[in-house]
Amino acid sequence: METSVHRSHIAGGTGDEFEDREDAPTALSFTRTLMFYGHGACTEENVSACVLLQEARTMRKKYFHQKGCNYGPNIADAASYRFGADGVIKLFSDPTPSSNDADSLCYIPTIFEFMNDYTRLKQICADGATRSFSFQRLQLLSSAFKTHVIANGHVELEAQSRLLGTDFYRTKKVDNHIHLAAAASAKLFVDFVREKLETEPDTVVLEEGDTLKEVFDKAGLDADHLTIDAFNVLADYSVYQRFDNFNSKYSPFKLAQMRRIFLKVDNAIQGRYFAELTKRVLARHEASKGHESLTEMRLSVYGMERTEWLQNAKWVLRDWKGANPGPVLSAKNKWMVQIPRLWRIFRKKHANDQSKSFNHMLENIFAPMIEATLYPEKHPEVAELLNHIVGFDSVDDEGNPEAPCNCTSPSEWKQNDNPAYAWQLYYLWANIKVVNSLRKSKGLNTFAFRPHSGETGDVMHLAATYLLCESINHGINLAKQVSLQYLYYLDQVGLSVAPLSNNFLFTKMKDNPFSKFFRRGMNVALSTDDPLLFHMSDDPLLEEYSVARASFDLSMTDMCEIARNSVYQSGFSHKEKKEWLGSKYLRGVKHCDVLKTHVPLIRAKFRAEHLAQE
Numbered sequence: 001m002e003t004s005v006h007r008s009h010i011a012g013g014t015g016d017e018f019e020d021r022e023d024a025p026t027a028l029s030f031t032r033t034l035m036f037y038g039h040g041a042c043t044e045e046n047v048s049a050c051v052l053l054q055e056a057r058t059m060r061k062k063y064f065h066q067k068g069c070n071y072g073p074n075i076a077d078a079a080s081y082r083f084g085a086d087g088v089i090k091l092f093s094d095p096t097p098s099s100n101d102a103d104s105l106c107y108i109p110t111i112f113e114f115m116n117d118y119t120r121l122k123q124i125c126a127d128g129a130t131r132s133f134s135f136q137r138l139q140l141l142s143s144a145f146k147t148h149v150i151a152n153g154h155v156e157l158e159a160q161s162r163l164l165g166t167d168f169y170r171t172k173k174v175d176n177h178i179h180l181a182a183a184a185s186a187k188l189f190v191d192f193v194r195e196k197l198e199t200e201p202d203t204v205v206l207e208e209g210d211t212l213k214e215v216f217d218k219a220g221l222d223a224d225h226l227t228i229d230a231f232n233v234l235a236d237y238s239v240y241q242r243f244d245n246f247n248s249k250y251s252p253f254k255l256a257q258m259r260r261i262f263l264k265v266d267n268a269i270q271g272r273y274f275a276e277l278t279k280r281v282l283a284r285h286e287a288s289k290g291h292e293s294l295t296e297m298r299l300s301v302y303g304m305e306r307t308e309w310l311q312n313a314k315w316v317l318r319d320w321k322g323a324n325p326g327p328v329l330s331a332k333n334k335w336m337v338q339i340p341r342l343w344r345i346f347r348k349k350h351a352n353d354q355s356k357s358f359n360h361m362l363e364n365i366f367a368p369m370i371e372a373t374l375y376p377e378k379h380p381e382v383a384e385l386l387n388h389i390v391g392f393d394s395v396d397d398e399g400n401p402e403a404p405c406n407c408t409s410p411s412e413w414k415q416n417d418n419p420a421y422a423w424q425l426y427y428l429w430a431n432i433k434v435v436n437s438l439r440k441s442k443g444l445n446t447f448a449f450r451p452h453s454g455e456t457g458d459v460m461h462l463a464a465t466y467l468l469c470e471s472i473n474h475g476i477n478l479a480k481q482v483s484l485q486y487l488y489y490l491d492q493v494g495l496s497v498a499p500l501s502n503n504f505l506f507t508k509m510k511d512n513p514f515s516k517f518f519r520r521g522m523n524v525a526l527s528t529d530d531p532l533l534f535h536m537s538d539d540p541l542l543e544e545y546s547v548a549r550a551s552f553d554l555s556m557t558d559m560c561e562i563a564r565n566s567v568y569q570s571g572f573s574h575k576e577k578k579e580w581l582g583s584k585y586l587r588g589v590k591h592c593d594v595l596k597t598h599v600p601l602i603r604a605k606f607r608a609e610h611l612a613q614e
Contacts, residue, residue: 049133052124056466056487059117062109063429063467075105076441081370083363086111087410087427089370089434106437108430111407111423114467118405118422121463125483134486137614141489141520148606149555156557159600168556171598172292172580173563174570175527175541176450176496177473179338179395180297181263182530183281185538186228192277193252193262194226205261207268212261219255233532239504243397243456265315275315279324284538285332293541296570298338298393303361304346309368313381316388334390334571336450339365341396341424347416358413358427366431373438386439390571391448393473394428398457422464425451429468448571450494454478456506466493471569473527476502479513485522490614492523494569499548501529515552518562521607525566560598561607564589 078091090104109117124130160167184192196203201213216222228234231252239245252258265271278297285293299312316328316335343358350356368382376383398421405420410427413419429449436446453465454477462484465472471494478485478495488495495517503509517524526548531540545559554562567580577585582593590608594601 045129046133049127049130052127052130053134053483053487053490056121056124057491059121060467060487060491062117063114064470075437078105078374078438078441081374083359083367085359085409085411087359087362088430089366091434091438106434108433111409111426114426115405115407115422117467118464121467122460125460125463125481125487127483130483134482138482138486138489138520141610141614142516144610145519145521145606152602152606153555156555156600156603159594159602160556160560160598163595163598163600166595166598168559168563168598169291171560171563171596172294172567173541173545174525174566174572175293175295176471176494176525176566176569177393177498177527177529178295178297179530180278180299181259182532183295183297184277185531185535185540186231186233186533188280188538189233189252189262189277189532190226190228190231192273192280193231194223196273197223197226203269205268205273206257215257215261219253219257221253225253234534239533240506243399243505266311270318271315272320275318275320275328276322276324278328279320279322279326282328282330282333283324286330288539291539291542293332293539294570294572295333295541296336296390297333298336298395301337301339301365302342302345303339303365304342304349306364306368308364309372309382309385310379313385316385317381329388335385335388336391336393336571337389338393338395339428341394341418341421343413343418343424344416347414354414356414358410358419362410362427362431366435369435370438373435373442373444387445389447390445391450392428392432394425394451396452398452398455398461400457421458421461425464425468450496450569455502459484462488466491470494471496471523473529474498474502475517476507476513479516485517489520489522490611492611494523494525494565496525496527496566496569498527498529498534498544499551500534500544504534509547509551512551514548515554518552518554518558521610523565523569524562525569526562527566557600557603561603564592564597564599 074093075091077093079095080092080097082090082092082097084090084104088108089106091106093105197212197216202211204210205212205215210218232254233252252262260267261269262273262277265274282295285295299316301308301312318328319326320328343361346356346361368379369386372379372382372386400418402420403415403417405422408419408423428451432447432449439446448471449469450471450473451465451469452474453469453472454462455474456477459477459481462472462475462478462481466484466487473496475488475495476497478488487493497512497514497517499509499512499514502512507513514524514526526541526544528535528540528544534540535543537543545562548554548562549559564581567577568585570577572580574586580596582591582596584591585593588608589599590601590604592599592604594604
């Protein structure tokens with residue numbers, strides 16, 4: 001490889017992202033570093049790797065870009081549905097389809113097709129030439145960023161200082177990954193419980209008739225126990241590599257009753273305490289004037305009962321009284337739905353009914369959605385709630401034992417073992433696709449699929465999410481698989497990483513790959529995961545950014561770029577994103593408005609040109 005040379009390029013005449021701006025600079029000077037490859041640098045192995053990588057990218061289009069899906073022209077006329085034995089919703093124009101073999105209005109790639117593609121993708125990722133080539137390209141991306149910062153760090157700083165009227169604090173940033181039950185800080189939660197014990201001691205909070213004071217008395221607790229330490233909700237050394245201990249932290253004083261009283265929607269008070277606590281969290285976001293942060297909190301649908309959707313709808317939409325009256329809705333929050341992978345619990349619950357299969361669990365999750373879309377007049381609450389949902393998450397400990405990946409149909413899955421991660425994700429993806437196709441045909445909002453993946457467990461979970469998802473939560477296991485990491489970079493699959501959560505659970509801060517991912521140009525954002533457990537302040541997202549800046553040596557340009565990525569990944573509307581990123585944001589990062597994102601043009605062009613080059 002010959003030595004690199006430099007050439008000057010004046011972008012004033014080609015800066016199309018500024019062509020409609022009155023304040024467009026007359027000349028923007030950029031210096032490109034050219035890299036020359038010597039004779040033989042492009043080997044047969046490299047060519048083979050590129051062919052395989054392109055094959056993988058084509059497979060992704062089949063699922064994520066719907067190239068493999070086929071929607072009938074009259075899908076908007078769908079009048080009925082049925083859950084097939086294959087675990088996927090079938091739509092029919094006939095209100096009473098006469099045959100089980102009737103063709104669905106929406107074709108989705110089958111589990112057999114998916115498993116073939118998934119297996120092929122794993123083979124591609126394991127290929128030696130592909131791994132070597134991907135490693136080389138990722139190393140070059142890291143080196144390019146280092147060179148860019150050395151040459152242009154001061155230029156970016158000066159550019160930001162000239163962007164008057166905006167700064168990092170006033171730049172929109174979204175907490176893309178935050179669980180509702182842990183959205184409040186420990187201090188806010190403790191203060192809330194203390195207030196309720198003082199003002200509502202005689203409120204009946206359990207179905208058995210116990211009042212709040214009686215619950216505390218029976219547990220041997222009083223007002224003196226209402227401290228953060230006594231609550232025992234903050235994460236500590238006991239949760240490292242112990243997901244079971246982590247889950248127990250959701251229960252104050254290690255009492256399941258406390259979790260049910262304060263952090264559940266289905267209890268004796270219809271989730272009133274939970275609603276009031278959530279509205280206080282949202283009120284803090286709405287009142288914040290010096291720091292522009294938004295959230296995407298998760299409601300839980302377990303699939304244990306069909307009534308769960310209606311319970312959630314009534315809880316969100318109810319006109320709650322108190323200091324923050326009204327429904328649990330806010331312009332600062334978009335709702336997502338998390339689906340815990342809890343087949344083992346479902347199977348245990350129905351241990352005496354061997355007819356219950358995984359198909360029944362899928363029906364409990366998706367039948368209320370499809371019915372509310374087909375017949376909104378019969379299910380007004382669920383239909384209204386769906387208007388406020390932007391996406392779906394899939395959660396649980398990825399390190400749990402799971403059965404081998406195969407093509408067993410959900411109607412035949414009745415064993416106690418958890419199905420494979422990839423198998424479960426396929427059926428969630430397939431049914432979300434059918435629901436989306438119907439809703440899109442009716443002019444309704446649709447849903448993204450953004451599951452937890454790559455936090456722990458098998459690294460090839462990330463192969464399944466590469467095929468099926470637009471972004472994921474965590475993804476830190478990509479550090480262990482360079483082929484997948486490079487594919488995630490090429491297709492800019494979003495990663496919402498929570499380093500403070502990782503630090504307590506699986507990966508210490510010094511070993512966290514977030515910094516490496518970011519410098520290589522991956523689409524990474526910062527999120528909080530569970531503020532109740534992992535954060536000390538009342539502004540957990542700002543705390544996450546602050547710790548990341550100190551731990552990973554991030555510049556303010558880096559911080560603004562990460563914030564911009566969070567808006568890109570989010571489910572906020574196109575109209576809102578145009579307001580926060582610029583009217584041409586869909587054309588790419590270099591077309592974002594620098595006055596809105598606070599990311600200097602030279603950084604945006606650096607990212608765009610290196611991605612285009614790859």
